[in-house]
Amino acid sequence: MFRFALPTKIIFGKKCVKEHAAELLTLGKKAFIVTGKYSAKLNGSLLDVQEALESIGISYILFDQITSNPTIDQVRTAAQIAREKKVDFIIGIGGGSPLDAAKAIAVLATNELDDQQLFTGPYAQPFLPVAAVPTTAGTGSEVTQYSILSNANLETKTSIAHSGIFPKLAFLDARYTTKLPKRVTIHTAVDALSHSLEGYLSVKANTFSNIFAEKSLHLLGECLPYISKDPTLQIREKLLYASMLGGIVIAHTGTTAVHSMGYSLTYFKGIDHGRANGLLLAEYLRYLDVSYHEKIQSILQILQMKTIDEFAAKMHHLLGETDTITAAEVKLFSEKAAGAANISNTLLPPTEQDLAAMFQKSLKFVS
Amino acid sequence: MFRFALPTKIIFGKKCVKEHAAELLTLGKKAFIVTGKYSAKLNGSLLDVQEALESIGISYILFDQITSNPTIDQVRTAAQIAREKKVDFIIGIGGGSPLDAAKAIAVLATNELDDQQLFTGPYAQPFLPVAAVPTTAGTGSEVTQYSILSNANLETKTSIAHSGIFPKLAFLDARYTTKLPKRVTIHTAVDALSHSLEGYLSVKANTFSNIFAEKSLHLLGECLPYISKDPTLQIREKLLYASMLGGIVIAHTGTTAVHSMGYSLTYFKGIDHGRANGLLLAEYLRYLDVSYHEKIQSILQILQMKTIDEFAAKMHHLLGETDTITAAEVKLFSEKAAGAANISNTLLPPTEQDLAAMFQKSLKFVS
Structure with missing residues (x-):
């Protein structure tokens, strides 16, 4: 249905x-x-x-x-x-x-x-x-x-x-979008990626929303190698189109734990929204891979990647040095995320401990 | 745009x-x-x-x-x-x-x-x-x-x-749709095929309408081997979904010469709408193949077929014995089709002679 x-x-x-x-x-x-x-x-x-x-x-x-x-x-x-x-x-x-x-x-x-x-x-x-x-x-x-x-x-x-x-x-x-600073181009493209990826992995994903998610992921996968090098208008058009498709996806699937978590990184630490999501994506894939290996594999395949490690390396390359997080922040942000509405869209809803682990692995943990 | x-x-x-x-x-x-x-x-x-x-x-x-x-x-x-x-x-x-x-x-x-x-x-x-x-x-x-x-x-x-x-x-x-007579299942599925195929080949096709056309063609290609043998509910769902996608396609691209031609077969000869289109599709692909070989190839590939001959054989297998057409009918129907509104959506708008040739090759010509 x-x-x-x-x-x-x-x-x-x-x-x-x-x-x-x-x-x-x-x-x-x-x-x-x-x-x-x-x-x-x-x-x-x-x-x-x-x-x-x-x-x-x-x-x-x-x-x-x-x-x-x-x-x-x-x-x-x-x-x-x-x-x-x-x-x-x-x-x-x-x-x-x-x-x-x-x-x-x-x-x-x-x-x-x-x-x-x-x-x-x-x-x-x-x-x-x-x-x-x-x-x-x-x-x-x-x-x-x-x-x-x-x-x-x-x-x-x-x-x-x-x-x-x-x-x-x-x-x-x-x-x-042609005059956007490099940082904004990257962070917003990663936001679009996050939408399509989370939407594909949402409990509300369906055969119709997946059409848009798959197309969007495919196009974003094609664009990723170009977004840090002053993309052409053609690439910019593809990105804008893919981000719109990602919007259609989340309009029907909602976002998931990544957004729940990212909001704290933005609210308390001022990290750009797309960047906040991007920092968390690889660990989110690892978290779900245990129970939903096939789905994660199909995302990687659409993105023309082989492993989560490759995905993590590409995100790192795009986002540069990882932001830091303290133990107190991990505790607070995990509590906040556990109470967020969109956490329940996650295929395997993470516990507060799961969330804490993802925060800790995704950012540079400073005690 | x-x-x-x-x-x-x-x-x-x-x-x-x-x-x-x-x-x-x-x-x-x-x-x-x-x-x-x-x-x-x-x-x-x-x-x-x-x-x-x-x-x-x-x-x-x-x-x-x-x-x-x-x-x-x-x-x-x-x-x-x-x-x-x-x-x-x-x-x-x-x-x-x-x-x-x-x-x-x-x-x-x-x-x-x-x-x-x-x-x-x-x-x-x-x-x-x-x-x-x-x-x-x-x-x-x-x-x-x-x-x-x-x-x-x-x-x-x-x-x-x-x-x-x-x-x-x-x-x-x-x-x-589970109780539909075999004939109706076939003719309506072929109608859906016609929509997605014509929409993909319309002058109004665009990157967005093609998402739906490609998905629809892909699903129809998967269903074709099953539609004449009392399809399961699962196949029926796929057909209904694919036909809806075909509707979204033509809502944006319009139909093309096949529909222009098919209307006469229905109006004057009482041939079911989907069947009328189905009889014409293979010759339509041959007609366009001369100028748009790549596009036709990509349709065949999405349908998991190799050649137009294979497509024609499958249509023939589905539709059974071909209906007849007389010289007078060819003349009248070609005139009608040439004046239809949707003829202008065709990538290479056919002349009245082109239309006559397609009619003659598609049906059993009786002089």
């Missing part, structure tokens, strides 16, 4: 924002653009969106104050403006942070919710529609129903998961 | 109608069930739907008068009843004929249209939502925006193609 729904219209290709601007008219007449301070200005995506909106007579408000790992306060501030300005829809431009923020703003623009209700509902009002313009190849947020925010109350990252926040439109133009 | 949208929520698996009945509540409180006279009663699908509706308090009107290759008059009659009874949504149960009829009824229930406008619009009012329950593994209509009707005015089959008739819900339970 499987269920599949993908309410996002995907438009992929060079100049797609300009050439398919008219699609935005289906969302309303006044837009609220949500983005970060710099990158959307540098990579041309913001200008493309502004010109597209002007060409079809849609007015807009620009909110460019989203930081990495956006907080609840940030999205509240933005939603307040969206509400006052009576916008019809939200356009998120950027990496995972602005896209996830855009979705949370779409929820808060029409609903009065306290910090807990923001994540759990009930949501009395329909959300504002969202259009997403990713400028990194990793998050897949343009095709998911998730918005992940830093949650100071729970000291971790927490998800809104609701079909109402699937973007209605996603515009994917790999040109926006 | 590609665009992808699939507004259908897909629910696939044994007893999915019963277990996910509540999904129907999102479509309204009064349903209009559209089906044929017998098969939905014999295979249990109608009863499952009726029980599901009763379990969630949705009332319904049953219209069970749809025949093979439904006509405009048939859907007008049904739409009139749907209108009078003020139903909220349509449930199509059956093979391609009831599903396509259900979609046309959804259009006519809210719009006053003459025979031509039915196919071209403009459509002033939004259509009623449709839920689809396929009981053959071939049409893919449960995930497409097409409704194909016999059109006596134009003496062919004509399509409504509009995103508003994508079913909102599709319930796929292979148990409904």
Whole structure:
């Protein structure tokens, strides 16, 4: 038995924002653009969106104050403006942070919710529609129903998961990713890898989600040798496509223990989200290999690798020197991860001890 | 550049109608069930739907008068009843004929249209939502925006193609296909094959639609040896899944010359739709092989076949003795096909002479 729904219209290709601007008219007449301070200005995506909106007579408000790992306060501030300005829809431009923020703003623009209700509902009002313009190849947020925010109350990252926040439109133009710093290219590609790999190994994986996971893993395997060396636009397109496929995967399978664990590395140690996952992936494969050897082998085969050791070496090569972790951190992070919602998607749900062991083996343990 | 949208929520698996009945509540409180006279009663699908509706308090009107290759008059009659009874949504149960009829009824229930406008619009009012329950593994209509009707005015089959008739819900339970006569199993499977093969060879094929086409072709290749020998439920599930994937393909690529040609074989000679396509496929591959040898080779490889001759032999084995065609028929059908809308999706659009040659080689020519 499987269920599949993908309410996002995907438009992929060079100049797609300009050439398919008219699609935005289906969302309303006044837009609220949500983005970060710099990158959307540098990579041309913001200008493309502004010109597209002007060409079809849609007015807009620009909110460019989203930081990495956006907080609840940030999205509240933005939603307040969206509400006052009576916008019809939200356009998120950027990496995972602005896209996830855009979705949370779409929820808060029409609903009065306290910090807990923001994540759990009930949501009395329909959300504002969202259009997403990713400028990194990793998050897949343009095709998911998730918005992940830093949650100071729970000291971790927490998800809104609701079909109402699937973007209605996603515009994917790999040109926006060509100026990404090497570090960001690597970390985001590893995030995409993590999505497809975890989705393939989720208890919710099914014959349909696996089509996307396998294709995504195959393409990422092809791209990995190139991502640290100023990838061509062709490779960038492949990465963006693969990361979108990874988004479709986790929209249906959820993420698993790797994300549960990675959130602490990001929340407490400021490690980039994709990097945090990447540091943990090899040990996660080893952990599952004992009980699910065949599945792990098929992932390695799709990635054109032979062993988990080879996978670990490639991750290490990409991510460089491993970050450190203390005994106290291992204890705290394992506790947090054991209580995370997505841990139950793991084929073999790890105990707190299993999690501690994975943390300790994945990072440089300093006592 | 590609665009992808699939507004259908897909629910696939044994007893999915019963277990996910509540999904129907999102479509309204009064349903209009559209089906044929017998098969939905014999295979249990109608009863499952009726029980599901009763379990969630949705009332319904049953219209069970749809025949093979439904006509405009048939859907007008049904739409009139749907209108009078003020139903909220349509449930199509059956093979391609009831599903396509259900979609046309959804259009006519809210719009006053003459025979031509039915196919071209403009459509002033939004259509009623449709839920689809396929009981053959071939049409893919449960995930497409097409409704194909016999059109006596134009003496062919004509399509409504509009995103508003994508079913909102599709319930796929292979148990409904287990009692299909051998002939129907074969013809519908060949229809699915035709969709994925034509979609892969369409000028509108793209990297995303090809994911579905390749998977579908692969599964159909695996199933072909079993479909004439009372297939197991497992094979039936694979066929139903592959035919759904084929539907997703043609929703994005359209069909090509094979369908353009097949419509005449069905309209004038009463040959089953899937069979009509199947008779033509091998010569279509030969026709394209001259200019697109690599693509044809990759299709054969996915199907686990070596040559077009092998493909032709397998089709012949499945379809049995070839139907006849006269010189007058070749002339008329080639003219009709040359004027069909989907002919332009063909990688190398055939001339009327090319079409005549394909007809003549595909059927038993009697002068």
